[in-house]
Amino acid sequence: xxxxxxxxxxxxxxxxxxxxxxxxxxxxxxxxxxxxxxxxxxxxxxxxxxxxxxxxxxxxxxxxxxxxxxxxxxxxxxxxxxxxxxxxxxxxxxxxxxxxxxxxxxxxxxxxxxxxxxxxxxxxxxxxxxxxxxxxxxxxxxxxxxxxxxxxxxxxxxxxxxxxxxxxxxxxxxxxxxxxxxxxxxxxxxxxxxxxxxxxxxxxxx
Amino acid sequence: xxxxxxxxxxxxxxxxxxxxxxxxxxxxxxxxxxxxxxxxxxxxxxxxxxxxxxxxxxxxxxxxxxxxxxxxxxxxxxxxxxxxxxxxxxxxxxxxxxxxxxxxxxxxxxxxxxxxxxxxxxxxxxxxxxxxxxxxxxxxxxxxxxxxxxxxxxxxxxxxxxxxxxxxxxxxxxxxxxxxxxxxxxxxxxxxxxxxxxxxxxxxxx
Numbered sequence: 116x117x118x119x120x121x122x123x124x125x126x127x128x129x130x131x132x133x134x135x136x137x138x139x140x141x142x143x144x145x146x147x148x149x150x151x152x153x154x155x156x157x158x159x160x161x162x163x164x165x166x167x168x169x170x171x172x173x174x175x176x177x178x179x180x181x182x183x184x185x186x187x188x189x190x191x192x193x194x195x196x197x198x199x200x201x202x203x204x205x206x207x208x209x210x211x212x213x214x215x216x217x218x219x220x221x222x223x224x225x226x227x228x229x230x231x232x233x234x235x236x237x238x239x240x241x242x243x244x245x246x247x248x249x250x251x252x253x254x255x256x257x258x259x260x261x262x263x264x265x266x267x268x269x270x271x272x273x274x275x276x277x278x279x280x281x282x283x284x285x286x287x288x289x290x291x292x293x294x295x296x297x298x299x300x301x302x303x304x305x306x307x308x309x310x311x312x313x314x315x316x317x318x319x320x321x
Numbered sequence: 322x323x324x325x326x327x328x329x330x331x332x333x334x335x336x337x338x339x340x341x342x343x344x345x346x347x348x349x350x351x352x353x354x355x356x357x358x359x360x361x362x363x364x365x366x367x368x369x370x371x372x373x374x375x376x377x378x379x380x381x382x383x384x385x386x387x388x389x390x391x392x393x394x395x396x397x398x399x400x401x402x403x404x405x406x407x408x409x410x411x412x413x414x415x416x417x418x419x420x421x422x423x424x425x426x427x428x429x430x431x432x433x434x435x436x437x438x439x440x441x442x443x444x445x446x447x448x449x450x451x452x453x454x455x456x457x458x459x460x461x462x463x464x465x466x467x468x469x470x471x472x473x474x475x476x477x478x479x480x481x482x483x484x485x486x487x488x489x490x491x492x493x494x495x496x497x498x499x500x501x502x503x504x505x506x507x508x509x510x511x512x513x514x515x516x517x518x519x520x521x522x523x524x525x526x527x
Contacts, residue, residue: 154444227443234440237433237503238360249504280516283508287497288490295462295489297443298455302489310486314520 139177142169143191146184151224155185155231182235182243189228196222207271208262208281209312212289213305219293226293256282272315281315345383348375349397352390357430361391361437388441388449395434402428413477414468414487415518418495419511425499432499439496462488478521487521 145167150158153166160181164174178184200221202214219225236244259282266272272281288311289304296302351373356364359372366387370380384390406427408420425431442450465488472478478487494517495510502508 154446227440230440230443233500234433234436237436237500240360245504252501252504276516280509280513283498283501283513284494284517287495287501287513288493289497290500291493291496292489294439294443294496295458295493298451298458303486307486307489307493310482311490311520314517318524 135177140191142167142174142177142184143188146188147192147222147224147228150185150188150228151222155224155228160184180243182241185228185232186244186247189225189232192222192225192228193219196225207266207312208259208285209308209315211259211262212285213308216289216293216304216308220296226297230294230297252286255286258282259285266315270317273317276315285311341383346397348373348380348383348390349394352394353398353428353430353434356391356394356434357428361430361434366390386449388447391434391438391441392450392453395431395438398428398431398434399425402431413472413518414465414491415514415521417465417468418491419514422495422499422510422514426502432503436500436503458492461492464488465491472521476523479523482521491517 146163149163149166153162160174160178161171163169163184164171174184178187196218197215200214200218202211206214219229232244233248235241236248256279260278263272263276263278263281267274267276267278285308288308292302292304292307296304352369355369355372359368366380366384367377369375369390370377380390384393402424403421406420406424408417412420425435438450439454441447442454462485466484469478469482469484469487473480473482473484491514494514498508498510498513502510
């Protein structure tokens with residue numbers, strides 16, 4: 116999956132700076148495996164270093180805190196998974212969340228890491244995660260609200276529904292169902308999100 | 322709020338056993354305040370003991386682990402809040418979740434504690450929280466599914482919807498919206514849950 120090194124003659128990615136980026140990336144790739152195996156909550160920065168063969172000092176060089184490493188691992192794993200499995204074009208607002216949820220479930224440990232980071236963000240003294248999730252939810256609600264508006268123009272979504280509230284509802288349903296599924300794999304996330312999609316569809320068609 | 326001691330002549334609650342129950346209850350009442358102030362994630366059993374003036378050994382006498390104490394605090398705070406503010410009869414499936422969510426938001430720290438415990442339950446080695454939440458969600462889905470069925474019989478909920486899926490959706494929406502609200506108090510949980518209720522209502526009425 117990792118791309119082979121390419122010639123970067125004259126590019127700013129060459130030299131010690133490029134090596135640093137590469138090393139940081141390696142750490143992130145290996146750390147997601149450690150979280151998947153042990154769970155994030157009780158995995159200290161030192162334990163991660165031991166597991167991936169990086170000294171605690173070196174780890175601290177790349178990541179100021181355990182919280183920063185966790186957030187970066189999450190961002191990295193999610194982005195990589197999105198690159199490998201981009202959303203098909205033309206999907207509905209629910210398709211978008213269904214696709215992202217299915218994709219994230221394919222990366223061991225990623226959904227758990229999301230829950231751990233989110234729970235941490237809700238507590239005091241976790242400014243970085245709090246800012247990350249507050250911004251993430253805000254952007255996601257905006258993106259989804261615009262998609263609801265397009266759906267309403269196309270006649271796929273009931274025109275009388277407030278787009279922002281629908282966006283918040285779809286995101287909440289997807290997040291909440293992921294938790295229920297982690298506790299009980301019988302929970303069929305896609306079926307329940309499909310039900311929500313049906314509820315949003317105008318009745319005229321039926 | 323605490324009831325005065327009542328005569329328990331001849332009852333099994335008298336004597337050292339009753340004192341133990343009383344002491345345990347006191348610890349739970351005070352611990353919720355500590356979590357509200359400091360957040361649960363980084364509050365060790367020892368720190369809770371220090372804050373409420375109970376030795377670590379005494380705390381260990383009542384609670385086998387920090388996880389057990391956290392779960393007990395959550396159960397206790399939720400039950401007490403339900404006793405003080407019972408659900409009005411005749412509510413819909415969404416009313417039930419809206420009422421519980423509003424009630425829990427009134428207890429400082431309770432919603433955060435829920436998220437922390439739930440995130441912990443999704444990781445390995447947290448058998449007790451995992452069992453607690455798996456059972457909790459299962460019961461909640463059953464209770465709500467029965468309420469959906471009653472709503473369908475009364476004509477308040479679309480008859481074509483599968484009750485279990487609606488139940489899972491309503492719980493998920495409520496949980497997910499609580500997280501969004503914790504990060505952004507502008508999020509109007511009741512408005513969005515009200516939207517979900519409208520979506521579940523048969524169109525005939527309109």
